Amino acid sequence: MNRKTIVYIPVVLLVLFISSCTKSIENVSRPENYYPGTFSDVFEAFWTGMNNNYIFWDIDTTDWDAMYRRYQPVFARLNINDSADVRKSVNYFRLMTQGLVDSHYNLSFGYGAVADSSIDPAYSRKMDTIHRHVFYPQYVVGYMDDGVDGIDNSTDPNEVRYAIAGTINKNILYFYCNIFELKSSYESSTNNDIKKVLDYFFAKLANPEGLKGVIIDVRGNPGGEVTDLNFLLGKMVSSPLTFGYTRYKSGNGRLDYTPWAPAVITPQAGSKGLNIPVIALADAWSVSLAELTTMAIHTMPNGKFIGETTWGANGPISSNQNYNGGQFTASDFLYAYTSSSEFKYLDNNIYEGKGFPPDIAVPFNENYLSQKRDAALEAAITDILQ
Amino acid sequence: MKQQPAGNWLPMATVIFLLCVGCSLSSFAQFSIGLEGGYTRNYLQTNNANRDFTNYTPANGFNIGIPVQYKISNWFAIALDPTYIQKNYVQQRSSFYTGTYQISTNSYAELPIMAHFMFGGKKLQGFFNLGAFGGYWLSGNVKGRMPNVLNPIDSVTATNTVYYYSTPYNYNEKYTFDTRRDNRIEAGWIAGAGVSYAITDRYSVFAEGRMRQSITDMQKNYMINQVPRYNNTYSANLGIMVSFGKNTTDNQ
Numbered sequence: 301m302n303r304k305t306i307v308y309i310p311v312v313l314l315v316l317f318i319s320s321c322t323k324s325i326e327n328v329s330r331p332e333n334y335y336p337g338t339f340s341d342v343f344e345a346f347w348t349g350m351n352n353n354y355i356f357w358d359i360d361t362t363d364w365d366a367m368y369r370r371y372q373p374v375f376a377r378l379n380i381n382d383s384a385d386v387r388k389s390v391n392y393f394r395l396m397t398q399g400l401v402d403s404h405y406n407l408s409f410g411y412g413a414v415a416d417s418s419i420d421p422a423y424s425r426k427m428d429t430i431h432r433h434v435f436y437p438q439y440v441v442g443y444m445d446d447g448v449d450g451i452d453n454s455t456d457p458n459e460v461r462y463a464i465a466g467t468i469n470k471n472i473l474y475f476y477c478n479i480f481e482l483k484s485s486y487e488s489s490t491n492n493d494i495k496k497v498l499d500y501f502f503a504k505l506a507n508p509e510g511l512k513g514v515i516i517d518v519r520g521n522p523g524g525e526v527t528d529l530n531f532l533l534g535k536m537v538s539s540p541l542t543f544g545y546t547r548y549k550s551g552n553g554r555l556d557y558t559p560w561a562p563a564v565i566t567p568q569a570g571s572k573g574l575n576i577p578v579i580a581l582a583d584a585w586s587v588s589l590a591e592l593t594t595m596a597i598h599t600m601p602n603g604k605f606i607g608e609t610t611w612g613a614n615g616p617i618s619s620n621q622n623y624n625g626g627q628f629t630a631s632d633f634l635y636a637y638t639s640s641s642e643f644k645y646l647d648n649n650i651y652e653g654k655g656f657p658p659d660i661a662v663p664f665n666e667n668y669l670s671q672k673r674d675a676a677l678e679a680a681i682t683d684i685l686q
Numbered sequence: 687m688k689q690q691p692a693g694n695w696l697p698m699a700t701v702i703f704l705l706c707v708g709c710s711l712s713s714f715a716q717f718s719i720g721l722e723g724g725y726t727r728n729y730l731q732t733n734n735a736n737r738d739f740t741n742y743t744p745a746n747g748f749n750i751g752i753p754v755q756y757k758i759s760n761w762f763a764i765a766l767d768p769t770y771i772q773k774n775y776v777q778q779r780s781s782f783y784t785g786t787y788q789i790s791t792n793s794y795a796e797l798p799i800m801a802h803f804m805f806g807g808k809k810l811q812g813f814f815n816l817g818a819f820g821g822y823w824l825s826g827n828v829k830g831r832m833p834n835v836l837n838p839i840d841s842v843t844a845t846n847t848v849y850y851y852s853t854p855y856n857y858n859e860k861y862t863f864d865t866r867r868d869n870r871i872e873a874g875w876i877a878g879a880g881v882s883y884a885i886t887d888r889y890s891v892f893a894e895g896r897m898r899q900s901i902t903d904m905q906k907n908y909m910i911n912q913v914p915r916y917n918n919t920y921s922a923n924l925g926i927m928v929s930f931g932k933n934t935t936d937n938q
Binding site: 325326327328329330348351354364365369471501526527529530531534544546548549550552553554555556558559561562563566568592618621622623624640641643 | 731732733734735736737738740751777783788807828830832833834835836837838840848855857859864866867905909910911912913914925
């Protein structure tokens with residue numbers, strides 16, 4: 301064999317090798333880019349959107365592959381132009397999502413016969429056992445000897461914000477808000493009475509002489525803006541307080557995650573911290589940021605949580621773009637509202653879907669309420685004064 | 687996910703290659719061992735077209751190996767090259783998210799087995815390597831920065847990046863393998879070309895460029911519609927070889 305041949309053979313092999321190396325990987329479509337021409341498209345959009353954007357696949361017991369195998373042929377048989385089939389589809393989506401651990405999770409539909417329908421798996425699981433939603437300030441005012449309350453329905457005309465602050469027994473500072481939009485109301489250009497409630501509360505915090513404890517009541521609170529964590533609790537700590545960790549999606553794989561980043565309460569200007577007991581009152585209707593507030597208070601050296609196990613929706617929510625995960629629209633047919641980050645408490649437990657348990661459990665007591673008494677508040681007062 | 691087949695040329699090429707070796711076998715046996723090291727640049731092959739302002743870019747690393755060759759003829763040798771190699775990549779976000787990134791540093795122990803083709807003079811020779819490798823993902827490290835949703839900035843002074851709203855979280859930590867997800871076994875093709883210079887009958891130095899293409903996904907097949915990830919690694923190495931044994935045929 302001549303030398304030329306010997307040289308050419310590996311060259312040819314090399315060229316063939318390199319040309320075979322190019323990997324062809326299909327584009328991953330955004331769920332909103334599927335055209336809702338058939339139910340197969342809608343199903344693919346939703347299933348893929350969940351596959352790539354849902355944050356809790358590491359702890360969720362729902363077998364998403366099994367959902368594909370089971371429901372892909374079911375949806376393929378539905379006719380998107382038949383309103384009876386469109387209504388049927390909502391039930392199939394309900395069955396697919398009924399076990400999801402994300403307790404923020406909500407599917408809302410904007411298509412033809414099912415427009416304005418929605419699915420809330422966490423609520424569906426709890427609806428038969430959870431007690432009624434109670435507006436506790438109506439009972440708390442009976443315990444207060446001083447205070448101020450106010451509403452804000454001007455910063456966001458679509459919601460009524462309410463807060464109340466005051467003292468109990470002249471030595472316990474109490475604060476309640478029905479939603480966490482405190483900073484927004486406080487900095488709002490519109491006149492609102494939340495500002496005077498906060499001024500009252502912050503003035504007492506800045507001068508806590510004579511106080512034996514502070515109660516933050518987040519019962520019935522559905523959550524709100526994360527900036528309220530620092531705005532409210534940052535006035536009770538003198539050094540950064542780490543109370544848990546969050547992580548996001550790092551890729552399209554179900555188990556692709558970023559590292560855990562610490563969840564931190566940053567002290568606000570002038571805060572000297574509190575060395576008196578701080579008690580969070582929360583109940584089964586304390587959701588999202590109300591739960592994070594409860595956990596943060598529980599982490600304080602002088603913090604305690606009294607009441608009921610919370611709702612169990614702990615993962616913060618942001619736009620999908622911000623953290624490459626979370627809420628999405630599936631081919632103009634439905635909108636999936638879901639967490640964009642996963643939260644774990646300082647003890648390394650993830651309480652999503654379970655709720656955060658209290659240090660002192662005080663179950664809901666309808667009998668007490670009928671006597672205009674608040675069992676959890678009384679437990680908090682006793683704990684502070686003992 | 688569809689992938690291109692490796693090609694139908696392989697069986698035919700193997701037959702041609704074996705014929706060539708058979709034609710040129712002689713009473714030639716020389717064993718060489720050496721040391722090599724150099725720079726690597728790895729490209730992660732995947733798809734994230736559904737993600738806004740998020741791209742994967744190649745990253746640099748290094749490799750160090752102990753090349754072993756067994757010369758069968760004056761133009762052909764079998765080469766083994768146990769190597770420690772880094773296959774790194776970067777995920778980077780742009781626009782409003784500029785400043786968000788993650789450098790993934792992944793270390794592999796790799797064993798390529800290659801056909802080593804030589805040509806040229808006695809002192810200065812060119813060569814090609816062509817073969818396959820198997821490897822094991824030894825360890826990883828992730829270093830990066832991301833916005834921290836639960837560490838918001840209290841006073842927003844501007845709005846043009848996410849870091850005016852959330853405090854950046856900088857991290858540099860060991861990658862935690864997930865046995866449900868990570869496929870630590872890697873296999874693929876390897877090809878290289880270079881030149882060697884014989885300093886003496888026994889010692890020679892060489893420079894080589896190589897390309898490695900993994901054909902195994904970095905992830906186990908754990909979900910439907912999984913987007914695969916392959917390493918495509920280029921390296922530039924310098925090395926030295928020490929020869930043992932005797933050349934009983936004329937090399938030229």
